[in-house]
Amino acid sequence: MMLLAAIQWHTFFFLLFSLLTCGFALAVVFSSNVVRMAFFLTISLGAAAGLFFLAGAEFVGAMQFMIYVGGTLVLLIFGVMLTAHERFISMKTKAGEWVMAAFLGGGLFLLLVRATLMVPQWNAPNLQRDQVAQSEVHDSAAIGAAVSAYRADSLPSSSAPPAAAVPAGKSVYLLPFEIVSVHLLVVLIGAGYLARAKKRNPGNAWQA
Amino acid sequence: MAEFINSRLISTLLGWFNVDALPADHWLGFVLAGLVHTVLVIHVVAVGALVFIWMERKVSGRIQDRLGPTRVGGKFGWLQTLADGLKLITKEDITPANADALLFKLAPYVSFAASFAGYLALPFSDGWVGHQVNCGIFFIIAIVGMEVFGVILAGYASGSKWSLFGGMREAAQVVSYEVPMGMCVLIPVVICGSMDLITIGQMQAGFFTNWILFHDPFAFVVFWVYFTCATASVNRAPFDLAEAESELVAGFHTEYSGLRWSFFFMAEYGSMFLVSGLAAILFFGGWNGPIPIFGPEILNLAYTDAEIAAGTFRLGGYIANLAGCVNFIGKAVTGVTVMMWIRWTLPRLRIDQVMTTCLKYCVPLGAVCFVGVVGWQWAQLWSPNDLHPQQARISVRERGLIDRPVRTEGMARRAEVVKKAAWAGSVPVQAGETR
Numbered sequence: 001m002m003l004l005a006a007i008q009w010h011t012f013f014f015l016l017f018s019l020l021t022c023g024f025a026l027a028v029v030f031s032s033n034v035v036r037m038a039f040f041l042t043i044s045l046g047a048a049a050g051l052f053f054l055a056g057a058e059f060v061g062a063m064q065f066m067i068y069v070g071g072t073l074v075l076l077i078f079g080v081m082l083t084a085h086e087r088f089i090s091m092k093t094k095a096g097e098w099v100m101a102a103f104l105g106g107g108l109f110l111l112l113v114r115a116t117l118m119v120p121q122w123n124a125p126n127l128q129r130d131q132v133a134q135s136e137v138h139d140s141a142a143i144g145a146a147v148s149a150y151r152a153d154s155l156p157s158s159s160a161p162p163a164a165a166v167p168a169g170k171s172v173y174l175l176p177f178e179i180v181s182v183h184l185l186v187v188l189i190g191a192g193y194l195a196r197a198k199k200r201n202p203g204n205a206w207q208a
Numbered sequence: 209m210a211e212f213i214n215s216r217l218i219s220t221l222l223g224w225f226n227v228d229a230l231p232a233d234h235w236l237g238f239v240l241a242g243l244v245h246t247v248l249v250i251h252v253v254a255v256g257a258l259v260f261i262w263m264e265r266k267v268s269g270r271i272q273d274r275l276g277p278t279r280v281g282g283k284f285g286w287l288q289t290l291a292d293g294l295k296l297i298t299k300e301d302i303t304p305a306n307a308d309a310l311l312f313k314l315a316p317y318v319s320f321a322a323s324f325a326g327y328l329a330l331p332f333s334d335g336w337v338g339h340q341v342n343c344g345i346f347f348i349i350a351i352v353g354m355e356v357f358g359v360i361l362a363g364y365a366s367g368s369k370w371s372l373f374g375g376m377r378e379a380a381q382v383v384s385y386e387v388p389m390g391m392c393v394l395i396p397v398v399i400c401g402s403m404d405l406i407t408i409g410q411m412q413a414g415f416f417t418n419w420i421l422f423h424d425p426f427a428f429v430v431f432w433v434y435f436t437c438a439t440a441s442v443n444r445a446p447f448d449l450a451e452a453e454s455e456l457v458a459g460f461h462t463e464y465s466g467l468r469w470s471f472f473f474m475a476e477y478g479s480m481f482l483v484s485g486l487a488a489i490l491f492f493g494g495w496n497g498p499i500p501i502f503g504p505e506i507l508n509l510a511y512t513d514a515e516i517a518a519g520t521f522r523l524g525g526y527i528a529n530l531a532g533c534v535n536f537i538g539k540a541v542t543g544v545t546v547m548m549w550i551r552w553t554l555p556r557l558r559i560d561q562v563m564t565t566c567l568k569y570c571v572p573l574g575a576v577c578f579v580g581v582v583g584w585q586w587a588q589l590w591s592p593n594d595l596h597p598q599q600a601r602i603s604v605r606e607r608g609l610i611d612r613p614v615r616t617e618g619m620a621r622r623a624e625v626v627k628k629a630a631w632a633g634s635v636p637v638q639a640g641e642t643r
Contacts, residue, residue, distance in 0.1 A: 009235060035364055039311060042357065062347040070353035074360065074383055 013054055020047035029101075032092070038076050045069050059143060147173050213237040245338045249327045257477040258289045264548050271552040299466035306367030307463065315365055316464070316471035319358025323478040326351040330485055331406050333495040333532035335516065344405040345393060348486060349386075352441065355479055356382040359443070359450060359460050362472070366463040374459025377559060378443060378450035384566045385440040385447075391574035392434035395427060395581050396420045396490040402605050409494030411604050414505065416498035417592035421491040424591055426580035431491045433573050435543075438483035440562070442476060445551035449559055477544075484543025485536065492539050495532030502528035 024044035028037045045068045052061030214237030262277065265288060269276025281287025303309055328351075329344040331337035341347045356378055363375015399420055400408045412418045421431055440447035451459030461472050488494055502509040502524075509524035557565065584591070 009238075033308070035308070035361075036311065039314075039361065058341045058347065059343045062341075062343055062350045065350035065354070066346070069357075070350055070386075074353075074356060074379060 010054070014051070017047045017050040017054060020044070021051065038073060041076075042069055042073050045073070147177055213240050249338055250324070252327060252332075252481070253324055253474065253478045256481050257474045258293075260477045260480070260544060261289045261292065261473070262286060263545070267545065267548045268552045271549070293470070296466050296470045301466050301468065302463075304367055304463050308365040308367065311361050311365035312367075312463075313468070315358045315362035316468045316475075317358075318361060319355050319475040320471045320478070322351055322354035322358060323475040323482065325354075326479075326482045329405065330482065331409060331489065331494065332536050333529045334410065334511070335406065336495075336529060336533060337406060340404070340406055343403040345397060345403045345408070345486070345490070348405075348482070349390060349393060352479060352482065353382070353386055355442075355475060358472075358475070362464070363450075363460040366460070368463050370457045370462045371460050374450040374452075374456050374462070377452075378460060380559075381447065381449060381562055381566075382441055382443070384563060385437050385570070388433060388566060388570035388574045389437035389441055391571070391578055392430050392437060393486075393490065395430050395578055398578070398581060399423055399427065399585065399601075400605070401601055405489050405494075407605055409489050409496065411601055412493040412593075413496050413503060414500050414594060416493065418496075418594055419491065419493040420593070422592045424581060424584040424589065426577040426584060427491070430574065430577040430581070431487070433570050433577070434491070435487060435546075436565070437570055438487065439547055439550065440566070442479040442483055442547075444476075444480065444547050446554040446557050447562055448551075448556060449562060452556060454556075480544050480547055481540055484547070485540040487543055488536060488539035494539075495529075495536040497531070497535045502531055 021044050024040045024047065027040040028044065031037050031040060045064065049061045049064035049069065052058070052064055214234045218234075218236065262285070266276040266284070268274075277285025277288035279285055280291045303312055326348045328338045329341040329347045331340070331344075337344075359378045359382075360375045363371045363373075363378065366372070396408055397403055400411050402408060402411075408420075412420060416422070420427055422428065443450055449459075450456075451461065453459075456462070461469055464472065496503075499506075501507055504510070507524075510528035511520075511522065511525035515522065515525065
């Protein structure tokens, strides 16, 4: 009983989900069967969604499920099944590819670690028991406000209504969001253009 | 619930043995509360499947002018599913030689887990929900889409052509039908301005005219589109191409036997109840009955906002919630029954007809209705819903901010965000206040 009471359950579940994420990401790397890789990737991404849920960011977690697990991976597996030839079913990786991948992956990993530790608030994780209760606020209103009107991280401190909708120098995320959306649309149209049937007969186009 | 278990139940028990009371945030209460929720939801899926499989047999029998099961368990054959279950358990668990053994064994669990996880955010009555997710509807739609993954894996891993065809049909069908289904779900969200299923339910309290189904003609039409898409997305006839017996032996579960096979069916019946329950909350008032017997209009037993905020317990309020739960389950079971009725009435569509129904009918209908509902809201046309002027919904939606005492620092911060945004003219904060 004493041992159970001493466990920080948030830390426990964080470690559990991180281990799932990292373990299955490694399984993706070391597996040689494409469909199994896709399955392991699903679990890895799903566990990442679990990390978001643990942090109280349910909207982001559900988004992770919707886009990566539900959408992209189903399409990926669909593509794999349609194009499954013998050489893709069990892939052999050459030594040179291993070295290259290790070099690139390691470099990216170091960059990420460096970038993570540069945020000053994240340097010292000392979670106090009474602070844990804050994650009771499971809310996505701040995300909506940040897209259209206000960023929660740049609120003026006084409680008086501000003069302008967006204070100077603190833009909302509407424009970046729109740019990304248009970019995705262009990618979709381009993919459709590339994938459509090449042979065309002007007389009866619908048979192409 | 965790606080209740800690500060009432366990502390009272400990008090009898002269031991100090537990603090309200002790881990034991949270673990017990979690177990209670999980066991309850597992029983909704498992017992639900028992009842629905028996019901499917009876409904199909009656529709085909037969009796259906009559003997097992005395009258009406109501223990038939138990006999089926015993038969399935005793069957041999076979893995084909060609199969990818790991994925073959995992696929039924993936399907079942996806169907089961959706119940986490499905409210059964006002506040009776495993976990109140702020974007509950989005969460459920995302999770329901995962079920197809188990089916595709099963189709691929079986190492059989029939299974592969079934899996690919399922993938094409479900991925296509998610588009119109998302559009239909968006309409109640747009009307209510919230993705929280509890808030959407609370906005439909009162007489049945408050249901979103009757908000305007477009919302009425879109329910039928939603139900069609929901039937297709849970792979039920007439959209059951993934297991078309006449063409594909049994589709994706050709190679499965025994308990693994039954997991797919538990998942199917679980998903049927899930999407029907979602329809009940989004369009049919959720746990609110057609006549508000327990509401302030007649008996005035249900919890008031202030009581919900303070977390008080009252027998009348509990009974009102229980009646709400019965209401909700009744509506969801009605939806499941209609799905069975459709299954035994309509013939199976061809794959091109399935795609035509989705892309040429459901998607345009959904899009037109979406525009229609937005236009109806914008023009502020007449509606039977009494929360109709959009401003009135905000008093329901933001009542957590307006009425409840601010409990944590994070909550205060959120209140500040919404208030400031209201000043900036994007989110109106109180009922009656104009933009």
